[in-house]
Amino acid sequence: MGLLDKEFSDGNIVVANVEDLLNWARLSSVWQLGFGLACCAIEMMATSASHYDFDRFGLIPRNTPRQADAIIISGTVTLKMAIRIKRLYEQIPDPKYIISMGSCANCGGPYWEHGYHVLKGVDRIIPVDVYVPGCPPRPEALLEGLLKLQEKIRNESLRKKS
Amino acid sequence: MALKTETMILNMGPQHPSTHGVLRLELEIEGELIVNVKPHLGYLHRCFEKHAEAMQYNQVVPYTDRMDYLAAMGNNFGYVLAIEKLLGIQVPERVEYIRVIMAELQRIASHCVAIGTNGADIGALTPFLYLFRDREYILSIFEETCGARMLYNYMWIGGLSHDIHPNFVRRTKEFTSYFKNTIVELDNLLSYNKIFVERTANIGILPADTAINYGATGPVLRGSGVKFDLRKDDTYSIYNRFDFDIPVGKGLQGTVGDSWDRYYVRVREMEQSLRIIEQAIDQIPEGDVQSAIPKKIKPPKGTVYTRVENPRGELGYFIISDGNTNPFRVKVRAPSFVNLEILGELCKGHLVADVIAILGSIDIVLGEVDR
Amino acid sequence: MKKAEEIFEILKNEFGDIILSFDKDTPTEPIISIEPLKIHIVSKFLRDNAELQFDSLMCLSGVDDANGKKVKDADGIDIIEGGTLSVYYHLYSTVLRHKITLKVSAPREDAKVESVENIWKCADWHEREAYDMLGIIFLNHPDLRRILMPYDWFEDSFPLRKDFKVPEFYQGMKIPY
């Protein structure tokens, strides 16, 4: 997408679509709510640590939902936690995005059958934008998920969906 | 007239950057001082024990991975040892050696996270990045052999799921010689760092008798100066063939049993793990790693309690068999579950900011606390 | 270091009838059965006796023995009636390095066991867990609440009992897959 390709070569004016500009700004600084749930959270930590470096995609963990744009649901959502996740989600200002990371958050994962205390998929309580499968997903997979989310934001429109 | 004062309740978690997962602490504070701490657990209760009852013996192994997800190998190890004891089978020498090496590599990887996050919580982010870099090294060794980065399902009842990769020995040796520098670096960067010492020395002092009464194990107990390590004191597998020391807290920077001691025990333990690996890696005998795996696992009626030294302490499995293909009851004595109980005792009288330092030095994994 | 037989002899001499039986045919570990309402007295003795010195409780596990009758209740759901719930105690002495396993069994409908929380502190959460999962009541426990399940989880619904049925909904969230 050509916003940055059009260098400031002739003068210091960039002509752009408002929509493109907003989307570009949004997608290049997706700040996530820094919180981990289960095993997947360790992979999320590994992704943001030195080896894979999440920061280069503009994703920085914030510790309060009021400053965040996205949540990565990284792990098993239990019934006890589900209520809290819903509340955290509601505290995030719009626009907000959810990445569901790992089979547990997608559908209950290994705990789907006998997990009397496991919510079988976080999409039962909050809407999900990107699902990343795996148990746990590799850091590369999570990066791919983030790129997919950026793709989605890039194609958003300011017009109301009818 | 005396001023009427009231204590205040402050909630920490379940979404809090420093609770290492989804732990909720209810702090009762008076000004900035902690009067009481009440942990609330269960935000990650994933019904392990119910799953174990509904699965066949060998199918339980992947679920054990997911309890202490930072030390999956150790969890596998304890479970398969318990079932092997119940079945009365002897595993080949090669398997024993590989298991010990894997468990020790896992201990280093797990301590890397424990130390890294302990530092990061207090404000030292650089060691965290360094240690995660080196942990990645271990994970790639594991990955080469068993195909997964974190949850391996590698040790099976009576054997292993795969033989080691041809590169395994070479890369492990490379790692051990390389990692020694990291420990030196870590000592310079964090262990004797003035700020870190100020934040952890004399904070959260745990006397030895309290530790034993509370059932603390692992680095938490050893930090209090008690020389107790199941690898030596209730030895299992082939640990008695290796020569290694048990580091204990000596109160070098403050009092015996403070947070710094617990931290320091972990650092020194990584050195000892390297020693064990170095001794074991040259002795791996030839052989098959799957020959002893039984086709159908039907242990005789009875109960068994085995315990192994996991990075966080004594991991115990209490298994009841009723002679069927499924376990009748599996109870896990999770080290972090028991160690976490001391938190209230340790925090009393300290500042709110110290709770983080103390919690980091206990090193809990919520997947194991809640199972 | 004492063998299980010797420990049993010491206990039998001290307490007589409270010590119910000694099961040594199990493949790995002998078990001493004790009256559920006297366990705290025996435990205190085990901890303080100079010959025994069991200063650490390794594990405390509640078990549903499922040895009752299987019947159908009014709605046609299978439940277990009668039988017992048990608690196993695994003790270890860090000084003398010996181990022993104790067991108490209480009737399923009215499972009451004395708490050993004031003898070994680590029993606190273990007992809460046994209550949470199996509904075993520990008498004189200072704070017997649910620990892993939510505090407002259904009363009389104990997940690790063998006749546990997964509820359909909790706070509007569907539980089964």
Ligand code: SF4
């Ligand atoms: S998907 Fe797998 S790795 Fe992720 S939280 Fe669930 S069990 Fe753990």
